[in-house]
Amino acid sequence: MTETSAGSITETKKFNIDTVENAAKTPDVELPWAELGLKQNEFDEVVKVLGRRPTGAELAMYSVMWSEHCSYKSSKNHLRQFGDKVTEEMKKDMLVGIGENAGVTNLGDGWAVTFKIESHNSPSFVEPYQGAATGIGGIVRDIISMGARPVAVMDPLRFGAIDHPDTARVMHGAVAGIGGYGNSLGLPNIGGEMVFDSVYQGNPLVNALAVGVMRHEDIRLANASGKGNKVVLFGARTGGDGIGGASVLASESFDDTKPSKRPAVQVGDPFAEKVLIECCLELFKGSLVEGIQDLGAAGISCATSELASNGDGGMQVELTSVLLRDPTLTPGEILMSESQERMMAVVTPENIAAFEAVMDKWAVEYSWLGEVTDTGRLIITWEGEVIVDVDPRTVAHDGPVYDRPYARPEWQDAVQADSFTGSVQDAGRPSAPAELAAAITELVASPNMCDKSWITNQYDRYVGGNTAMAFPDDAGVVRVDEETGLGVALATDANGRYTYLDPYHGAQLALAEAYRNVATSGAVPMAVSDCLNFGSPEDPDVMWQLAEAIRGLSDACMVLGIPVTGGNVSLYNQTGTTPIHPSPVVAVLGKFDDVARRTPSGWKEDGQAIYLLGTTAAELDGSEWSNLRGHLGGLPPKVDLDSERALGEILINASRDGMVDSAHDLSEGGLAAALVESALRYGVGARIALQDVLDRDGVDLFTALFSETQGRAIVSVPRSEEIRFTDMCTARSFAHVRIGVVDAEGGTLEINGVEPMNLDALREAHEATLPKYFG
């Protein structure tokens, strides 16, 4: 017998099963659609689609699949631009685009890479450890579902004010959860972000990125094809955790009037996931599955309806065959449960024995639920009685789509008119040498610019043996092919303050920075994944921010020539009527022919020349410096994507031809932060003189150090390569100026006009901040 004996739970459970037959006979039964998160018009639409009232089980399915989290009903109309604004050139390396579990990009030599970034924000506020842990688990299963071996993770984090008592709760829990889960999977954590801002106090952002690699022939898609093929559920058992996670938790705003939502958070078991990874890879290697889908948000509801609607259109499933952790679960709860570490696959009858052998080898539990049909209907039975009879497309794809009203907020003009320069907070701007040194020290010790090793030392960056670069360098770099050195680079970036000041350009700035980070490491940018964290789409101000950010991002992708291959939208990140800063987190993936060519961010060799690439304008609005002084207003730095592209080409060529030994991009904290970070990376200082920059760009020393003008980087160049390097910049008409030399002896960072800074003292200031607040 194929169903294990433990799967038979019906004898212990007596429900009043709401069958399709019963629903047709009792049209007036009151159903709890509002409690499940559906709106009146949406419930009416379900009734119209079915031609009768839904059964309890059908209502459960529609409520989760039509939730904001699963259906993208508020963002869909805008997200189309990612698919529309794509040239043939951008498509040439895209093997699988938006819509599957994750996009797939061609790396050459028969290799492909898949990556995606997702949010797990609300669960991570309610229960930080499990919320963050299962965020890693979910994104990793998306990567496995594509047929890939996961090879690394990253985690961009945004928490409330560093000194708020609740921030420590979220920080300790989320970091331990990410480490506890990711470390146990054997996936190196190669980077991320850490931003503290009171706007995230009640709505921390815990985003997770995973990347995986595969041979072209191993790409798998989520579809159920071939009448008579068997449908199997394997991995962990289904329990009562995460019920309504997508519909209720992720699609509503928090307020104090409702009971705790703890039961809606899933609980992770990383050991089960690690075994699941190996077991799936063995299934792929033996070509034992026709289609595969991970169970994430909306659990079995999502997996069955998506597999069926993407395949031949029909599936028959017996729900009592699902293995349960809790035998008291109702059919609706089983359909909605978001228990982790589960996968659903479609297997031909000939492969059943081989499939079961793999399960037995890895001691993974499984149960055969039903089979693929050609009826165009998804039929779910309970002890043979039909409790769901739907067209799966109506569940998975034909959910409501809203053209939410949006308008430029009335306050936007006033915010943009309030420049930092000349503001009250700008009074007493540092200018004397001692003041500038103190300002630089204050900057690099500030919550957002300080050393993050308190976090990253809790993550394994070595496991797998293919990590060529990791945090705090500009991008994480992982080798894919051990023989050739072929590999990938990844960086994620967002700036909520910039995006608040100007959503269109703020989103572009996030993309520009991630692109620049990847190019700074020496990799060629190839693809984009985005996690759009915003407030409530029912607020026209927020909806405008979202619309503008998507428009800006898609326009910028066209200019940079790299497509969005997947991502996720997280809405309702607000407390009461106060939304977070709009925070589109953008991940860029790049390619190395040989990761040995990667460029680290720190100085090493004494006497190497340091060059500043790009020009500097007076752009302090939205900067880390203005943030430290408590100001947020004006316009973010100007976006110049052509210049970013030109800078990227210089950095990539310099890496490929061995012209630079280090490179570091200029972003938050400007030149001041970049110089200190390059010095502290390996404890090697420099002597810097910025007079040529001040003369050329017409800025003062403070502005040269703290402005956040985009399209800039610093590089260190061996003497032997200096002429070749400057000739390349000149030939490309790209601004470059020699600003100093690496000084491995002095143990100081000396900047003309700034009191010399001892590296040990800088390091102490840089590293003390997180331990001070978090122990």
Next chain:
Amino acid sequence: MTELPLIGEAIAVAANPKLAGAKIGVVTFPGTLDDRDAVRAVRLAGATPVALWHADTTLGDVDAVVIPGGFSYGDYLRAGAISRFAPLMAKIIDAANSDARLPVLGICNGFQILTESHLLPGSMIKNDHLKFMCRDQVLRVENNTTAWTGDYAAGQEITVPLKNQDGQYIADEKTLDALEAEGRVVFRYVGFNPNGSRRDIAGIANAAGNVVGLMPHPEHAVEVGFGPESLDGVGGSDTDGLGFFTSVLNKIVGDNK
């Protein structure tokens, strides 16, 4: 074209036929994580890696065994407490205690499995600071006469990554005194004790010196470009850990002369 190797699959054969004749087994349990890394280290040292599965009932003809790191069975009980009962562990225990003295190296979770198996004394508890810690760690080689340390100089300091949650080595005072007296403390933490281990002990050996266990990960310091120097610029080199694997190879090849 190389395939993406499944975990534990040994893909390449060493160039030196004499060394390549030496077979070093790498054990995979459910939840083992660093097995591919151990396989790579064996290969880079010049030997032929052999993938071993916890449920196997024979060791085959391997000349030495590495029990790699990870979270076998999730470490949900005590780390190593379940793996110690694997069928293959019975064979490893017998071979390690036999007259042939099969060389066995336990790294991190492998070390925990060796203490649970009573091949090595003492135990590991949670780090004193209660957090997972990943860092580059300086170790002093206190004993270069074991099967796994012959290529190091006595007193040599090496840098290898350390990454664990339950790395605090403990034993009763009598055991610790005996380990010290018999020269069985093989590695000691230098400069910083990352987990509160008694007497800064990072690794120990059995009395015969064929079984060695340590918490840090030498298999993550075997390749230029992917070790502590390249990732963190801590000085030293990327390949300080390779000596473990060349040591045992020299021993095997020497023994077989």
